[in-house]
Amino acid sequence: MKVVVAGGGISGLATAHALLEREPGLDLTVYESEEAAGGKIRTERTSDGFLCEWGVNAFLDNKPRTLELAGMLGLEPLRSFDASRKRYIFSEGVLHRLPESPPSFFLSGFLSLAGRLRIVGEMFVAPGKNPEETLAEFATRRLGREAFEKMIDPMASGVYAGDATALSVRSCFPRIYEIEQEYGSLIRGLISLQKKARREGQKDKPSAAPGGKLTSFSEGMGMLIHALSQQLGPRLQTGKGVASIVREGRTWSVRLSSGEEIRADVVVLAVPAYAAREIVAGCSSTISEVLGRIPYPSLAICSLGFIKEKISNALDGFGFLVPSREKRNVLGTLWDTSIFPGRAPEGYVMLRSMVGGARASELALLPEDRIVDLVRKELKEIMGIDALPDFARVFRHEKAIPQYLRGHAEGLARVEKAVSEMPGLYLTGNALKGVALNDCVTNAFDLSRKISAYLNE
Numbered sequence: 001m002k003v004v005v006a007g008g009g010i011s012g013l014a015t016a017h018a019l020l021e022r023e024p025g026l027d028l029t030v031y032e033s034e035e036a037a038g039g040k041i042r043t044e045r046t047s048d049g050f051l052c053e054w055g056v057n058a059f060l061d062n063k064p065r066t067l068e069l070a071g072m073l074g075l076e077p078l079r080s081f082d083a084s085r086k087r088y089i090f091s092e093g094v095l096h097r098l099p100e101s102p103p104s105f106f107l108s109g110f111l112s113l114a115g116r117l118r119i120v121g122e123m124f125v126a127p128g129k130n131p132e133e134t135l136a137e138f139a140t141r142r143l144g145r146e147a148f149e150k151m152i153d154p155m156a157s158g159v160y161a162g163d164a165t166a167l168s169v170r171s172c173f174p175r176i177y178e179i180e181q182e183y184g185s186l187i188r189g190l191i192s193l194q195k196k197a198r199r200e201g202q203k204d205k206p207s208a209a210p211g212g213k214l215t216s217f218s219e220g221m222g223m224l225i226h227a228l229s230q231q232l233g234p235r236l237q238t239g240k241g242v243a244s245i246v247r248e249g250r251t252w253s254v255r256l257s258s259g260e261e262i263r264a265d266v267v268v269l270a271v272p273a274y275a276a277r278e279i280v281a282g283c284s285s286t287i288s289e290v291l292g293r294i295p296y297p298s299l300a301i302c303s304l305g306f307i308k309e310k311i312s313n314a315l316d317g318f319g320f321l322v323p324s325r326e327k328r329n330v331l332g333t334l335w336d337t338s339i340f341p342g343r344a345p346e347g348y349v350m351l352r353s354m355v356g357g358a359r360a361s362e363l364a365l366l367p368e369d370r371i372v373d374l375v376r377k378e379l380k381e382i383m384g385i386d387a388l389p390d391f392a393r394v395f396r397h398e399k400a401i402p403q404y405l406r407g408h409a410e411g412l413a414r415v416e417k418a419v420s421e422m423p424g425l426y427l428t429g430n431a432l433k434g435v436a437l438n439d440c441v442t443n444a445f446d447l448s449r450k451i452s453a454y455l456n457e
Contacts, residue, residue, distance in 0.1 A: 009039025033241025062212025
């Protein structure tokens with residue numbers, strides 16, 4: 001049986017690995033159009049000692065599959081510093097540390113008294129009836145305008161580089177949506193879940209927000225890609241992508257970008273939605289049309305390194321996000337050297353700022369020197385950093401993170417129905433059910449089980 005996996009990002013590599021664990025003798029090949037595998041995961045250690053993440057910089061250790069995958073590959077996880085639990089929001093000219101407990105929340109001045117009382121009133125808000133509410137509509141209805149603008153809106157930027165007025169809460173943050181549906185209130189739901197956790201002896205407190213500790217590897221997330229690539233060996237072919245597929249009888253005719261045509265019993269599309277759209281255009285107008293409606297805004301990552309003495313800020317935390325109401329030109333900045341060790345040479349610090357996204361995609365397409373100047377200006381006004389950087393590197397993603405807009409769930413259901421009618425075809429990747437690395441790895445393991453069952457029918 002021949003299996004073709006289109007796409008050598010984390011979804012394609014992890015699916016191939018998990019499938020080979022189940023079917024060691026399988027004839028499987030992963031085709032990646034770029035010269036290097038990894039997709040949005042790439043790590044660069046510069047000659048002067050800075051470790052730069054091109055895209056994904058970490059994952060949370062609250063999902064077992066990624067840690068399980070790391071263990072299978074012989075990788076030792078690197079947990080973040082405890083200080084990285086401290087998160088900040090830049091609001092009204094000040095960096096506010098986000099409260100980490102209900103008492104500290106009500107004693108903080110981050111929200112006005114009216115805004116804090118409005119959150120308490122969430123318990124008395126009726127459940128919504130529209131399954132396709134945007135994150136902005138949901139959060140404003142349940143928590144109030146101030147809480148949405150200062151807390152939830154920047155979260156949408158941090159996770160999706162997205163616009164909260166367009167993102168679907170049901171698709172982007174399904175746990176939040178499910179808690180309201182089941183309990184009628186986020187606060188009542190969390191209280192009930194915490195009581196249940198105590199009865200069952202669970203250590204971690206349930207939360208509507210992602211839990212767990214930030215985790216990476218000593219030489220960055222690229223170690224995961226390198227280990228998967230090494231494990232696959234010649235089964236991974238880079239610089240050669242899948243151009244199109246056509247169902248012919250009981251098998252698939254797969255045409256590669258090189259012009260070569262091969263036959264396969266199973267085809268797994270683990271490429272971005274815009275690429276999958278082109279690949280399936282000749283066999284499913286439904287899949288092609290739905291995938292073609294998933295937007296990918298541009299995003300630039302600007303990493304700046306400074307001699308430590310130049311920075312007066314203690315950098316005691318993860319970094320900060322910026323609400324859209326502040327009208328700034330950065331979505332936020334991570335204090336990389338306060339999150340993981342080894343990200344800069346001794347005596348230096350490194351800051352990693354995000355520019356563009358759905359709010360201002362055009363900014364990410366500026367020349368690199370303009371992006372550096374823009375970030376320097378923002379860091380001066382937000383953090384008081386007036387020094388010239390000793391190191392600067394810009395990584396540009398013209399098509400960055402897929403956006404789960406209103407109607408995403410309905411479109412996904414149409415895709416799943418169409419795929420079910422084409423035996424041997426499978427779709428995966430961060431454009432479907434979760435953009436986080438944990439989601440991609442979990443979906444890869446689940447998909448490998450389905451494909452194995454199909455192959456053994």
